[in-house]
Amino acid sequence: MSFREMLAERLxxxxxRRRVAQAVKAVDxxxxxxxxxxxxxxDRPWHxxxxxxxxxxxxxxxxxxxxxxxxxxxxxVIGRGIEVHSTVPWVQELVTxxxxxxxxxxxxxxxxxxxxxxxxGELFLVLSTNPGDGLSYVRxxxxxxxxxxxxxxxxxxxxLRYHEVASGREGDLEGRWWPGPGAADALQVPQLMLHYAxxxxxxxxxxxxxxxxxxxxxxxxxxxxxxxxxxNRYKSAFLWxxxxxxxxxxxxxxxxxxxxxxxxxxxxxxxxELEEWKAVQPAIEAADASPxxxxxxxxxxxxxxxxxxxxAEGESANRATxxxxxxxxxxxxxxxxxxxxxxxLDLCTWVVRRAQARGRGELGGEYGLGWNVRRGx
Numbered sequence: 001m002s003f004r005e006m007l008a009e010r011l012x013x014x015x016x017r018r019r020v021a022q023a024v025k026a027v028d029x030x031x032x033x034x035x036x037x038x039x040x041x042x043d044r045p046w047h048x049x050x051x052x053x054x055x056x057x058x059x060x061x062x063x064x065x066x067x068x069x070x071x072x073x074x075x076x077v078i079g080r081g082i083e084v085h086s087t088v089p090w091v092q093e094l095v096t097x098x099x100x101x102x103x104x105x106x107x108x109x110x111x112x113x114x115x116x117x118x119x120x121g122e123l124f125l126v127l128s129t130n131p132g133d134g135l136s137y138v139r140x141x142x143x144x145x146x147x148x149x150x151x152x153x154x155x156x157x158x159x160l161r162y163h164e165v166a167s168g169r170e171g172d173l174e175g176r177w178w179p180g181p182g183a184a185d186a187l188q189v190p191q192l193m194l195h196y197a198x199x200x201x202x203x204x205x206x207x208x209x210x211x212x213x214x215x216x217x218x219x220x221x222x223x224x225x226x227x228x229x230x231x232n233r234y235k236s237a238f239l240w241x242x243x244x245x246x247x248x249x250x251x252x253x254x255x256x257x258x259x260x261x262x263x264x265x266x267x268x269x270x271x272x273e274l275e276e277w278k279a280v281q282p283a284i285e286a287a288d289a290s291p292x293x294x295x296x297x298x299x300x301x302x303x304x305x306x307x308x309x310x311x312a313e314g315e316s317a318n319r320a321t322x323x324x325x326x327x328x329x330x331x332x333x334x335x336x337x338x339x340x341x342x343x344x345l346d347l348c349t350w351v352v353r354r355a356q357a358r359g360r361g362e363l364g365g366e367y368g369l370g371w372n373v374r375r376g377x
Contacts, residue, residue, distance in 0.1 A: 042204040046147050049206060053144040056119045056211045063218050065297075066211055068311060069304045073210065074114040076333035077340050081107055084348050087370030090361045091352055094135070098351050103137045114340060116140070121207030123196045123343070124162065126178065127350060131190075134355030138347070141178075141193070149195070149205045151182070156205060158182035162193050181350070187357040194350060196343045198336070214303035221296040228289060234282055243276040305332045341373045 008016070043049070059066040084099070086092045099106045117123050120143040127136045141164060148163035159180040166175045178193035179186060186192055197207030211218075240262055244255060263269060269277055301308050307325040309317045317325060352369055355361060 042201050043206050050144055050147070052212055052215070053120055053209075055215050056209050057144075059211060059215060059218055060115075060119055063222060065221070065300055065311060066214075066218055069211065069214075069300075069306065070115050070118045072306060072310060073118040073333065073336065074111045076330075077114050077337045078110050082110060082341060082344060083374045084344050085372050085374060087372070091369050094352060094355055094361060095348050097135055098348070101135065101137070106138070109138075109140075113140070116143070117196070117198055117207075117340070118210045120144070121197060121199050121209035121212070122146075125194045125196070125347065127192045127194065127347075127354065128190065129192075129354045129358065131358055134358040134360035136351045136354055143206075147175075150180075151205065155182075156203065159195055159205070162195065187354055192350065192354070194347060196346075198339060210304060214300050217296055217299040217303065221293070221300060224289075224293065224296065228293075238279045238281040241278045241280050243278070245274045245276070305329055345371050345373065 056066075060070055061067075084095055086095060098104060113123055122143040124141040124143060124146055126139045126141060128139070129136045145164050146162050147165050150160045150163070152158040152160060160182045161180050162178045164175045164178060166173050178191065179189045180193055180195065183189070197205075199208040199210070199212075200206065240259075242255065242259060244251060247255075271277065297308060297311070297313070301311060306329050307317065307322070309322050309325070310329065348371070349369065352361070
C-alpha cells in the first residue's frame, strides 16, 4: 500500500466505503424488479400471471374450442358495431374525428380489443395527443408486457403509472414507465396509458381472462382426443411377418433386401411352400370413452359460461332446451357488453379532456359531455 493509499484510508476510509456501498446498491437494484403483485393486493406473483397469459394466447392460437369461445364473446358483445355519440356538437365532432381517423380506425379495433379482454382479462391502451389540434391517437400494449402497476398509497384504484418490460431492442434493458390516469399531470403528458380489466377480484390490480379457469381442461381434452385418435389409428395398422423355412446361408439377408419396401395394397404375392406371409395387427381394445369426452367438454362449457350447442354440438339439446340454456349466456354477454361500453365512454372522455387541456372546445367537466352509446344487434 502506497503512502497516498495509507493516508486516504486513515483520513477518509469510512467515507469511501460508505460511498462504494451506496453505488453498488444502486447498480444492483437497477437490474432487479419486484415479481409479486405488491403489498396489500390480491394479485398473484407476476411469473404465474405471465405464464397464464402466454398459455391463454397459445390456446387461442392452437385450440379450436378456445378460439371459438373468444370469438363468441366478440360476436355477442360487439355485434354489428358500437358507436359513441354526444349531444354536445363540438364533442361529437372531436369524437367522430378520433373514431374514424386513419391512424385510429376504431371500428376495426373493437373486435381485437374485446378478444384481448377475453383472453387476457386486461386491456392497456396508450393515448398519444397531438399538441397542435388536441386530437389523440390510440395504440395497444399487450398485457403480458406490463409487469408492474404503481398506485397511490392507500388507494388501489388510483393507478399512477405502469411499467413495460424490456422490448429486447438494443439498449432497452430496463423497459419504460407509462404515466397512468391517476398521475397529477395526466392531462398534459404527451402519452397516457389507460388500463381496463374484467374479472378483477376486490383488492386486485390485474384482471383475469375468461380462458383462465378452463385452460387445464382444454389441455386435458386435447391430450385425450389425441390419444383416442392415436389408438384408433394403431388399431387398423398391421405389418407383414414373413417366415422362411429351411433358410440357407444368405437367404434371409437376400429376402430382407428384397422386401425392404412392403407390397402395396392389392398386390399379388406368389411364393412356394417354403415361404409364408402373415399380417400381424396390434391387440388393442378401445373401450367406449365418449362419456369421458363429454364430461371434459361440459367442464369447458361451464367454465366459459356457454352451453354445448354453442360449440357445434347441436345434438345435445332441442329447440326448447337450447332457448332456456341460452338465457344465462345472453345475460353474461349483456353484462360484458355494458362493461365494454363503459370502457369506450371512459376512453372518449379522456380524449375530450386531453383536447380541452390543449385549448380545443369549451371548458367544462367530464359530466357535461352528453354521452350516449349506439350499438348494432
